[in-house]
Amino acid sequence: MSVLFLLISALVLIYLGVGGTAAALVMSIATLVGVVEDEWHLASVLFGGLFLALALILVIPGDLRLDKFSRPLLGWVRSRLPKLSPTEEEALKSGSVDWDGELFSGKPQWSRLLDARPARLTSEEQAFLDGPVEKLCAMLDDWKITHEHYDLPDKAWKFIRENGFFGLVIPKEDGGLGFSNTAHSEIVMKISTRSVSAAVTVMVPNSLGPGELLMHYGTDEQKQHYLPRLAGGEEIPCFALTSPVAGSDAGAIPDKGIVCKGQWNGKEVLGLKVTWNKRYITLAPVATLIGLAIKVYDPDKLLGDNAEIGVTCVLVPRDTEGVHAGARHLPMNTVFMNGPTWGDEVFIPMDQVIGGQEMLGKGWTMLLECLSIGRSISLPALGTGAGKVASLATGSYAYTREQFGRSISQFEGVQEALEPIAGYTYMMDAARQLTSGMLDRGVRPSVPSALLKYRNTDLMRIVINHAMDVVAGRGVITGPRNFMARAYNAVPIGITVEGANILTRSLMVFGQGAIRCHPFIVDEIAAAGMEDEDQAAKKFDGIFYKHLAHTTRNALRALVLGLTGGLLESVPAQGNIKSSYRQLARFSAAFALMTDVTLLSVGGGLKARQRLSGRMADSLVQLYYASAVIKQWHEEGYPDDQRPLVEWCLQSCLRDLQHSMREAIINFPVAALRWPLRLLVFPLGATGLNGPDDKLGTRVAASIVNDTPLRQRISRGAYTTMDPEDPLGRVLNAYKLANETAGMRSKLHDAIRHRDEDELDGIALLMGHERKKLVDWACAEGIVKADECDKLEEALTALYDVIRVDAFDEDGLKALSRCAKGKRKVVERPAAE
Secondary structure, three states, X not given: OHHHHHHHHHHHHHHHOOOHHHHHHHHHHHHHHHHHOOOOOHHHHHHHHHHHHHXXXXXOOHHHHHHHHHHHHHHHHHHHOOOOOHHHHHHHHOOEOOHHHHHHHOOOOHHHHHHOOOOXXXXXXXXXXXXXXXXXXXXXXXXXXXXXXXXXXXXXXHHHHHOOHHHOOOOHHHOOOOOOHHHHHHHHHHHXXXXXXXXXXXXXXHOOOHHXXXXXXXXXXXXXXXXXXXXOOOOOEXXXXXXXXXXXXXXXXXXXXXXXXXXXXXXXXXXEEEEEEEEEEEOOOOOOEEEEEEEEEOOOOOOOOOXXXXXXXXXXXXXXXXXXXXXXXXXXXXXXXXXXXXXXXXXXXXXXXXXXXXXXXXXXXHHHHHHHHHHHHHHHHHHXXXXXXXXXXXXXXXXXXXXXXXXXXXXXXXXXXXXXXXXXXXXXXXXXXXXXXXXXXXXXXXXXXXXXXXXXXXXXXXXXXXHHHHHOHXXXXXXXXXXXXXXXXXXXXXXXXOOOHHHHHHHHHHHHHHHHOOOOHHXXXXXXXXXXXXXXXXXXXXXXXXXXXXXXXXXHHHHHHHHHOOOOOOXXXXXXXXXXXXXXXXXXXXXXXXXXXHHHHOHHHHHHOHHHHHHHHHHHHHHHHHHHHHHHHHHOOOOHHHHHHHHHHHHHHHHHHHHHHHHHHHOOOOHHHHHHHHHHHOOOOOOOOOOXXXXXXXXXXXXXXXXXXHHHHHOOOOOOOOOOOOHHHHHHHHHHHHHHOHHHHHHHHHHHHOOOHHHHHHHHHHHHOXXXXXXXXXXXXXXXXXXXXXXXXXHHHHHHHHHOOOOOOHHHHHHHHHHHOOOOOOOOOXXXX
């Protein structure tokens, strides 16, 4: 019994993370007692001996441990740790760690999530959404924008400039609106529900662009000159990063700047002779100020001994001699301004380097910091906006569209498609707000920004595809009536830009997160990179054994929580979702264990193991999105009507999390570790997390069909109109009338069903085309009251109008063709030139 007590004590100490030394000593005592009392078999003695050895290592004098253990271990660890390129080292230094670090820790502190200051709008920001944003949306006709003008209307451009849309986040003292990141996200999201082209036009100057870079890194002179002009729309900015031969690998850009002397405003000054060839640059065709990422070289050593200075961000006025821009790309039938820009040996003074001469070579750090903001706001907001439009329009359409005498929203097959539309939209919104709240607290969420961009654009694709399945033929016919076409067209854009999703998932999310968010790896890499061996060994000695205890604790936590379903974990009681909290804690421990095992066993080979990295990224995504859903529900006071959505989201995340972890283990590249990992992570097998059942799915599908506050909550922040001449307004107006006349139409259908066959055929013919005759018949028969007839006819007319699609005669098609004609050619400086 003494042995058992000591063993349990040691395991409890490890589980609680009290200290590796204490646990090892207790385990060692248990080993010795067991041997003396002959209670241990050989395997147990060997196991206990391992802890005894560890105890000796931890308690022996520091110098002896350094020489005998830490130095050799440091050499081994150096061979296992990932080798980082200069670009990757810069990436790890950028950004900061928040809730993502808790998930990597293996023991997330839920109070840190629940107590964090949430995303909130000020009264001024809300007034801007209710005023200028609402007005801008009202003046946008997406069909005319994309099929007639191929541009925003002039009045929209003027309105955007005059009302500060290009200066949302520029401080008030610099002429901007000084809004929060949450407000920026809400504004972009709302505009995107009206026009993707307009949303992109607004979001780019406020995310990755000269304005953001100038705010954080510009000299006082640059800020004073450019920020008021950018905020007031006098300057239209773009930022050119992508080159034809360096897309996702931005660190490999061939564009260059050579340090030299040249003429600027009639004077000889020190500057750069810049040559660039960029494409896919949003706003480049209309930009008056071009931001560039280039590599700077100093072959004549005018600045010092270093000939290769590195990535640098510069500003080039559009009217500078030698600058080429103006041609346009057309991204997937959206018409936001996008195109190539290039220049050959264009001279600019050092004053045009963002941050001045002292920021030469520091451009990559600057870009990474700003990318984390842009990726956290722009595309996640677009994805959420698409989900909100799909929820509004598809739920309304499903309710109003009737087949076989009843609403198609009652068909289980349709409900199966509506379910993820509602659930994923709620999930996207939660993750968007969790991350914008981080930004408003001063966090630079490099890892969350990557996973949010990847997942929200991916969920946008899933949601829009389901919406297209429901609206069917109504969604595939081009024309001004189509309320889903532009979102469907825009899906690949979000998937591709700001870091293509394949790259983001397989290399960035886990590849960076495993190191950036780990409590010890960054310091171990720093120790391994130190030239002074004594200092390196001392630094490593102070870290590695803590890391070992961390890994051991997570292994034990994963096993114990897996065996008990998390029952030993202390979790918050609010919301009555303890089981979800416990499963998330269990998988956080398993994820942390898998991270350590991956880094130590695969090491530098992780870059080539992109399936493994992708599955681990998916695991982190599910942990993060489940946390976001909990946070959102908490901030709204745990309203009971949202419970079905919350439970659907949590169950879906846990199901997908289990699947990703299981696939990662089954396919783990070191075959010998698969069974041990499976035993620790899934001691009872991968069971019990099957996702939402049909009953819950039906309730979630109904959340965007039934006219309730929950439906309004899911679509909150979207632009809405009841104008029956508007593509979205048409379906929303019909939905409203359908709800108002539900009782009348039910009586009408019942009456029709009870007529004889001959009379029924005649009445059926009236249902589609001669609604007035049908209503007159219903009134004459007393099926509906006399004062209800006009309302019923209005509703039936609106319901029929919803299912109508556009058709073009020959003249109409010719008119479209004339609008589409333009100068089509490849306009991009050939790379060989």
